[in-house]
Amino acid sequence: MTHVSRYLAMLTAVVLAGGGSALAQEWKVDPDHTSISFKISHLGISTTHGRFNVMEGSFSTGEAASFDVSVEAESVDTNNKKRDDHLRSPDFFNVMQFPTITLKTTEATATEDGYQLTADLTLHGVTKSIVVDLVKVGEGEDPWGGYRAGFDAAFKINRSDYGMDNMIGAVGDEVELAISIEGVRQ
Amino acid sequence: MIEPTWWLLGLLLPGAISALGVYLGLRLAGSGRGGALIAWTLGLSAAFATGFYFTAGWPTLPPSESHDWLVLVLLPAAAVLALLDASDKVPRPAVWLLRLIIAGGAAPLLMQIYLTHHWTPAQSGAWFAGLGAAIFLVWALLKRYADRHGDHVLALMMLIVVGGMAVVNMASDSQMLGQLGAVLTAALAGGWLATLRFNARAGRGLVDVTMGVFVGLLISGRFYSWQMDQPWAADLLGVLLLAAPLGVWASVLPGFRGDRGPKGFKAVALRLLVVAVPIAVAACIAGYIAYVESTQAGPSYY
Numbered sequence: 291m292t293h294v295s296r297y298l299a300m301l302t303a304v305v306l307a308g309g310g311s312a313l314a315q316e317w318k319v320d321p322d323h324t325s326i327s328f329k330i331s332h333l334g335i336s337t338t339h340g341r342f343n344v345m346e347g348s349f350s351t352g353e354a355a356s357f358d359v360s361v362e363a364e365s366v367d368t369n370n371k372k373r374d375d376h377l378r379s380p381d382f383f384n385v386m387q388f389p390t391i392t393l394k395t396t397e398a399t400a401t402e403d404g405y406q407l408t409a410d411l412t413l414h415g416v417t418k419s420i421v422v423d424l425v426k427v428g429e430g431e432d433p434w435g436g437y438r439a440g441f442d443a444a445f446k447i448n449r450s451d452y453g454m455d456n457m458i459g460a461v462g463d464e465v466e467l468a469i470s471i472e473g474v475r476q
Numbered sequence: 477m478i479e480p481t482w483w484l485l486g487l488l489l490p491g492a493i494s495a496l497g498v499y500l501g502l503r504l505a506g507s508g509r510g511g512a513l514i515a516w517t518l519g520l521s522a523a524f525a526t527g528f529y530f531t532a533g534w535p536t537l538p539p540s541e542s543h544d545w546l547v548l549v550l551l552p553a554a555a556v557l558a559l560l561d562a563s564d565k566v567p568r569p570a571v572w573l574l575r576l577i578i579a580g581g582a583a584p585l586l587m588q589i590y591l592t593h594h595w596t597p598a599q600s601g602a603w604f605a606g607l608g609a610a611i612f613l614v615w616a617l618l619k620r621y622a623d624r625h626g627d628h629v630l631a632l633m634m635l636i637v638v639g640g641m642a643v644v645n646m647a648s649d650s651q652m653l654g655q656l657g658a659v660l661t662a663a664l665a666g667g668w669l670a671t672l673r674f675n676a677r678a679g680r681g682l683v684d685v686t687m688g689v690f691v692g693l694l695i696s697g698r699f700y701s702w703q704m705d706q707p708w709a710a711d712l713l714g715v716l717l718l719a720a721p722l723g724v725w726a727s728v729l730p731g732f733r734g735d736r737g738p739k740g741f742k743a744v745a746l747r748l749l750v751v752a753v754p755i756a757v758a759a760c761i762a763g764y765i766a767y768v769e770s771t772q773a774g775p776s777y778y
Contacts, residue, residue, distance in 0.1 A: 371769060371772060372649075372766075372769045372772070375649045375703045375769070376649045376651075378649070378703060379649040379650040379700065379701040379703075380542070380650050380696065380700050380701055381649075381650050384541055386589065386594065386699060387540070387541050387542065387589050387700060415536075415540045453536065455533065456651070457477060
């Protein structure tokens, strides 16, 4: 492939993958470069951070954009085994009863810097519609011949809306989530 | 961290409701076999439902979590079973068949997610058959004991069993399941106090509701909460707790009976001790595991 044709191919891919592009592109989530983290108030005096370590998903960009991510609730990690075990119990996530947390797009609108998603968040067996602003970070070829794109999102939920209302007060109700998602074009 | 109001509304109130329910039931229905069944069923059911509300809130409809199934299906089923048992018009085989269905169906009812997400059909079949058989065996033997020998002390023995399970659940990562066990413990204590005003045989009516709730909390703890690094530890705790009620039968062993057997307070203490030993072992194992894990995790993660 000549330099010119490679350049044209890259340019075409960039155009196709961009937020709001007319043509659909399918992407598979790269879990090694995707992060789903959260933070929550502790006793009203500090903030505790946590993350989920196991997830999978896919997304499509273009006119009919959608982002679907599935997270293994059991992979919750707050850097404290005893606390993580408690979080997995029926007091909180009840991970044996509700093994997955999912985010499924129901509507996506292209914005200047990404997408605004209306999505169903299913957590602890309860599904609620949320709105998430997804900001495109970038895209490009990786060193292994693939083509990648990445997005960031941050949003808040109240855990009590999802039936997780144990120990509210000591542990905050409002949870701030931050998602950094990287996908490999299929 | 338990809310201070829970001690009043989630523990003392159910205890008082149970005491009042059992007392009124025995007064109105008499302290015979049927009256004891009615009194204990009404007292324990109302007490546990109240305590459940102040501990876990309203159950979700349709039920989704195991404790929702427990309070919405298993508890009412056990209560209906006991009330049918109280009636002379219902054939005994029909009552025993219903008891078999409830005991055998408790695990599949509370563990539906295991069928679809965690176990193969063969694993599900083996576990559910084994659990159903074990639960029915314990339930049936306890019921048999209560009908033949049940007295005031039976409530104290079951109080030890249920209280021990509450401690194990609490130590094994679910405060809520531990609190629900404490609710049943308080209800048994209240009912026991009420029966002291009546003849000793008034204590025999507690088995079906107690076993229904006990089994539901035990299954919820073992299969949804206990996350020991060694699965055998969770299995051992489950076996110890489930088998503990069988200790009531020690009181009819040759050493306990007859002229040479213990009398009075000593006899009661020995009967309680037999039940308490496996419970104490289970509580110590769960407490030790919790202690080791918490020392690795830091003194307080809350």
